[in-house]
Amino acid sequence: MTAMAQPGSPLSVGSLTQLTLSLVAIVALILAIGWVMKRFKLAAPRGSLDSSVLEELKVGPRERIMLIRIGDAQVLVGIGANGVVPLTPLAAPIALKTIPAAPAFAERMRELMKRSGAPTGGPPAGGPA
DSSP states (O other), X not given: OOOOOOOOOTTOHHHHHHHHXXXXXXXXXXXXXXXXXXXXXXSXXXXXXXXXEEEEEEOSSSOEXXXXXXTTEEEEEEEETTEEEEXXXXXXXXXXXXXXXXXXXXXXXXXXXXXXXXXXXXXXXXXXX
């Protein structure tokens, strides 16, 4: 009687490696598709209204009040566990404080380097030698 070859175990090293590599490839593909959609803005547009969130005030762990601009009008809404509740449309728009934009990191670094008089690649002037 001849012995028949036993089929490989379904939990062999080769099959587990193949399964792991397949799962890694699928997850990488999903992440790559998400990145491409964000990068090239391929997702469906959220709406055609000219709207934006102007300010937000947190009043609890899950509750907040938001000032929303829709076209030329501003609306104050409350957002909580029960959903979005319109509080009041504003007759006159609220003038918001503008915060000056912070300079870019590279500009600030150049400014600091000029101020210290340090050559690039060396220790700052006046520092410990």
